[in-house]
Amino acid sequence: PLEATPDDGTKSQGTSFEFSRGVRGEAAKFDATRHLEHSSTGFDPDGPWTLGLWLQADGSLSCPLSLIEPEGDRRGFELIWQKGRLQVNLVHRWGASALEVATVEAMTAKAWHHVVVRYDGSRKADGLRIFFDGKPTTLEVRRDTLDGTLANGEPIRIGRRDSGLGFYGLIDEVRLFPTALATDAIPAWSQGERLRGILEIPVEKRNPTESDLLLDDYLSRFGDAGAKAARRELIESREARKALQAEIPVTLVMEEMKEPRPAYVLERGQYDHPGERVYPGVPEKIAPWPGGLSPNRLGFARWLFTPDNPLTARVAVNRLWAQCFGEGLVRTPNDFGSQGEAPTHPELLDHLAAGFREGGWDVKALLRSIVLSRTYRQASRQVHPGDPENRWLARGPGGRLPAETLRDQALALSGLLVPKIGGPSVKPFQPAGLWEAVSYNGEETYVPDTGDGLWRRSLYTYVKRQSPHPLLLTFDGPTREKCTARRARTNTPLQALLLLNDETFLKAAESFAERSAGRKNRIAWMFRTATGREPEADESDLLKGLLERHNSWTLVAHTILNLDEVITKR
Structure with a gap:
């Protein structure tokens, strides 16, 4: 029990201890500034043993218990808690002779769990088992090369590994047996200890969860069939x-x-x-x-x-115009004051703003009128010598498509795009390890969705401000750390590499090729679908030659999806 600093040789290290309600009585509270040490004299770590303790971890990477050298070979054993998973390391010489396993299942942070580690002394991963709340867990074997002793003369440390890694949370009822307990004895140990602790609490101070545990145990032992059925129905309803x-x-x-x-x-x-x-x-x-x-x-x-307020409609119209033309009628979209630029076409801005307001602030109607205008539908390739920056709209708009449009277009062409409107954010493909790199102790992990979640519009992509989605960020998508009225425009080799190698675009190319199967002229159909025009003779010959050399329709589809006129608005 850890209700107070024990008088059995256990020493308190660091700041004075605080205690909180535990599984039985009180539990010791750890915050990496304090730990307990107990002599390991008489304990043989190379023989069979069983370690059990109650944990309530707060979610941080931490070490609840260790018997390990702080330096050198780091000989001994340790328990590491990370992201709800428990890792157990048995070490003779770290990196060369060690046994390292981790649970596949995860425990809930800030909740009590009974953890049991059983070792049979075989120096093999098969001889190590971990139990959560009386149930055996599935283990991931990360290293299985232990071939030497674990004995080191160090004390058993509760709440710390060494000066670099402590424990955050509560620990209670630490027990170490010099034998490998039978599997069927562990559930009884876990459940019995929990129930005994609840029974020691006055009835009026028990919380609903504790009362339910007692009732479940009573019904399992003494309840008739009707009571058990009613209890199951209540649990299912809850x-x-x-x-x-x-x-x-x-x-x-x-x-x-x-x-x-x-x-x-x-x-x-x-x-x-x-x-x-x-x-x-x-x-x-x-x-x-x-x-x-x-x-x-x-x-x-x-x-x-x-x-009487003309500003709101003008600002909104200017930003919608900039979405279509790349630049607004006022080229400082975030500054309509004295420090900003004057509009190049003030009468046009007022005309559109008045129509926008009188039309009920209909965004679709405004965008439709812009893109159907003769100004928007001009050719964009010829640069007028008197208007190199296109301030006077001598040509149509041009430029690479925005990040979200690039991805959505590829998915739409491939037939993968899910047009569902609304719902929670989704997590499409992205490289592994990015969230771990920016989270505290690598505790956050990005887990891609499955099914439709991979193919929703980019509008619904989950945004983490410290780690925006790399596809959108590479193509100048904003980080969401601040309001962005106008995006930067860059042209980098990384963008081309992403279009060629990103998993989303590879899947889109594969599906685009499959979608063309069975059509009379697959190359012409794919080219026309992606670009809106028929291929020239030399373009068809190049794509046919590519197909003959590589015998891959997916490669042909991927090439078409990467054409300049597919990813660029002209």
Whole structure:
């Protein structure tokens, strides 16, 4: 028991201990600044043994228990907790003679679990078993080369491996037996210890989970068939309710305070030096504040859309124009003030803004009018000498497609794109290890979706600000760390390599080739579907030669998907 620092030779190291409610009585609380040491004299780590302890880990990479040298060969054994998985290392000489296994199943962080490690002394991975809450786990064998002793003379450390790795969480009821316990004895040990701990708690202080465990045990021993059936039905109903609640989306909302918090000008930006008090307001030169509006967020939102406010519609129209032409009518889309550029076509901007507002803020209608205009449908290849930057719209827009459009276009051509609207974010393919590189102790792992989740529109891709999806980032997609009114435009070899080697584009090429099967002229059909025109004779000859040399329709499809006129708007 770890209800207090034991008087059996165990020594407390580091800061003074805190104790919290445990499985039985109280448990020791660890935060990597303290640990316990107990002499290992009389314990033979090379023989059979069974170690059991109760853990409540907080999710960080940590070491709940070790008997290992801090330096040199690192001889001994240790338990490592990471991402809910338990790793056990038995070491004679690290890197050359060691046994390393890890559980495939994961434990839940911040919940009590009974962990049992059983070793038969054989120096083989087959002789090591790990149990979670009385049940054997599946093990991943990472190293099985142990051929020497584990004995080292070090103390048993609870809550620490060495100066570099402690434990975060609670530990209770540590027991070490100099024998390999029978498999059928371990569930009884785990369950019995848990139940005894609950029985020691006064009835009025037990939580619902503890009461349910006692009831389940009582019914399993003494309940009749009817009571057991009713209990199973209750448990199934609770699980169904929990599953239903998990499907209900949750979103945060804002609620106005009854009394607004005072706001002040902070002198030199220092939070502890408030100056003049300020009140809610708007730039009166843009549009006056209408009477009757409350000076809060709702009032501000209504002010933005009053007929007297010309700015909102102009800014929105300018950004939609920039989506189509690459540049807005105002080339500083995030600055319509005195420091920004004046519009190149002010009458056109006002005409579109007025139509946008009077048309009910219909984005699709506005985009339709832009792309069907004669200005948009001009040829884009010829550069007019008097308008090299196309400020006066002497030619149509041109440039590489945005990151999301590139991916969605490839999926659409291949027939893989899932057109479903709405729903939670999805995780398409991306290289392994990126989330681990930016997360604390490598605790976060990106797990790609399966099925339709791989082929949803890029709009639904899960965004992690510290590690944006590499496909979108490579093609100048924003990181979401700040608002981006205009994306950068780059042209790098990495972009070409991604189009050639990324798993999404490889799958799209394979599916595009399969989609063309059975058609009269497969090459012409694929070319026409991707580019919108028939191939020239020399283009057909090149693609036919490629097919003859490599005998791969997927390669032909991949080549077509990488053509300049497929990935570039002209």
